[in-house]
Amino acid sequence: MDIIQELCKKYTDLTDEEIATIQGMSAVLQPLANLEDADIFIDCPSWDGDAIVVAEAKPSYVPSSYKKTVVGLLARKENEPAVARTFRLGVATKQMKAVTQENGRTIQSVEPIRNATGDRVIGVLIREQRVDEQRQISERLHFSEQSYERIANALAHMVGSNNWLTECIDEALLMVDKSGVVTFRNSLARDLYRKLGYIDDPLGQPYENVRLVDSWNDMDQSGFSVIETTVGRHSLSIKRIQLDSEDMAFAVVIQDLTWKKEQEKALILKSVAIKEMHHRVKNNLQTIASLLRLQVRRSDNEETRKVLGESMNRILSIATTHELLAQSGVDQVKIGEVILNIKNNTVRYFARPHFDVNITLEGDDFEVDSDIATSVALIINELLQNSLQYAFQDREKGLVRIVVTRGELYSRIEVIDDGSGYDVENVRTDRLGLSIVQTMVKDKLRGTLDVESGPGGTHVTFEFKNQIMDAASVT
Structure with missing residues (x-):
């Protein structure tokens, strides 16, 4: 019996099928933690109305908010309002302050995890970033350029059977195949293009018709390129990551920096x-x-x-x-x-x-x-x-x-x-x-x-x- 099954059996009322769903999702937490430079957790509802941490992944390239593992610890409602809200309402909660089990300060974004029929929230996926180490945008982009391989690996885990992970990131994502057609996009990409004035969904269109920059620099040398640009009133950071795949040529990750x-x-x-x-x-x-x-x-x-x-x-x-x-x-x-x-x-x-x-x-x-x-x-x-x-x-x-x-x-x-x-x-x-x-x-x-x-x-x-x-x- 692994740790997730043991904790869920002891502290929750999840069925074997629901526990298996949580176990499957836990296998892809590490790529997401590395992509987002964040601590990633799965919490499940406990008997007493709080939540228990059943899985975690710490970022490999930036400091974690935690010195020790928190798997098996309770997450109190008063300390993590975003988690409590998502459990209560069954909807995503973005960018709320929280207090960690080690009394640190973080910013949480939380996504609900539902059972196979979709009528019950069996857990939440939590992304935490440290409040006291907010890096400048330019620093984040520079770091990503040096580490594009791990981003490409993370994106490879997010397509196919793990498409749900693409809805947990705060960036628009396009996947372009060898023929230059957009074969995948997450919902943030669809919504972003609507805000930018595009009538049609970018999915299925030639990338040349929906690209937001004129040219890319240094792609041949590094396999990664990033540009900050302005489209209308929107400030955007656009990353292009070359993919080592038989079908996919590259991915485009777009971050809307307007609010920031x-x-x-x-x-x-x-x-x-x-x-x-x-x-x-x-x-x-x-x-x-x-x-x-x-x-x-x-x-x-x-x-x-x-x-x-x-x-x-x-x-x-x-x-x-x-x-x-x-x-x-x-x-x-x-x-x-x-x-x-x-x-x-x-x-x-x-x-x-x-x-x-x-x-x-x-x-x-x-x-x-x-x-x-x-x-x-x-x-x-x-x-x-x-x-x-x-x-x-x-x-x-x-x-x-x-x-x-x-x-x-x-x-x-x-x-x-x-x-x-x-x-x-x-x-x-x-x-x-x-x-x-x-x-x-x-x-x-x-x-x-x-x-x-x-x-x-x-x-x-x-x-x-x-x-x-x-x-x-x-x-």
Whole structure:
């Protein structure tokens, strides 16, 4: 009994005939994974309403999203909405975000697999591509040119008895025989030619009547050629792959890049707008901080100067975050950069003669969105201010450690000093700094706060929920 049969018998209600259908389809997953540069899976519905992974194929030429096999693991509805939708509705679902069994982020496209009579969905074919490794179109085309042989081999598996596989790729496919006639096309090719204004189906026509480019370059030398062209309002990438076949001369794979090109332009415009927005916010905050600095210099009251100085530092901590966001042009920023900038600002403000404080940053570095970054900046600012202001009085040296640990669902930041400590049970409840920390952790970060302090120093730990990925709309 092979693994597919064993898993289906144990976790599903599929019949022997339906299991055989799944087994037959699993044999051609590897060519599809290599063609699409994607992880390919077959999931079957389990007894408990979720799905179980019964077969997989990892791409041979690009990194997989998975370090280990996921065959035999459950696919939860809440993590893979595309899979759940296809099982529920029995229709294909394209380009939806998902969370893998290893908590990675991927983009899923899912096709239903039906039984012989077509009245029941017995599984789904899943294609997953990594979100964090979106390659430029030019890079993908260059890579394909160097590897046209594996594309030709994959296409050879897709015709004949495995025609259903051609409906699982996101590209239009034409197969041209030795006499120059289009003898096969998938449904995407038919629909694409309709969008381009062709009335007749390309199937059965001479390729010369339906070709979209004037000439091909370097076909004789490599057996592979690729051209980017524009037809009307559509941007297309057209690949021609020579086939080593008795009947077929070559295949033509057409990818409609129109939407991607438009999205690239939109992202550039959005990046510029984000940079400008964060730049203006930063400038406004720095202006406010400058006004507070003037008030500090003019005031003769020490308590007033102290309060204004603390407020100025808080504003500058937020301004620092917006400065980093303005430089990146996106709504994500490295948490290590945020903390380092806050550390440097705080050290400059609290510098005093004959006092040497060493503040270290340890642990993980990862990207967070602007809301999390701003909240973390304020919290770190308050905790460092508290340490430098109160923990090392009458001392010439001090150590503060900031430790960042990234978790699967929650991340943790610890601020540890070797100062004099204090009684956490008798802290004044009206202290603004402590109130800011508690409010930020609880309300903004939806996390937890823990404070331990004694003669050997103070240890503050706060956890915050990592950014949650929303499911994308179906396209």
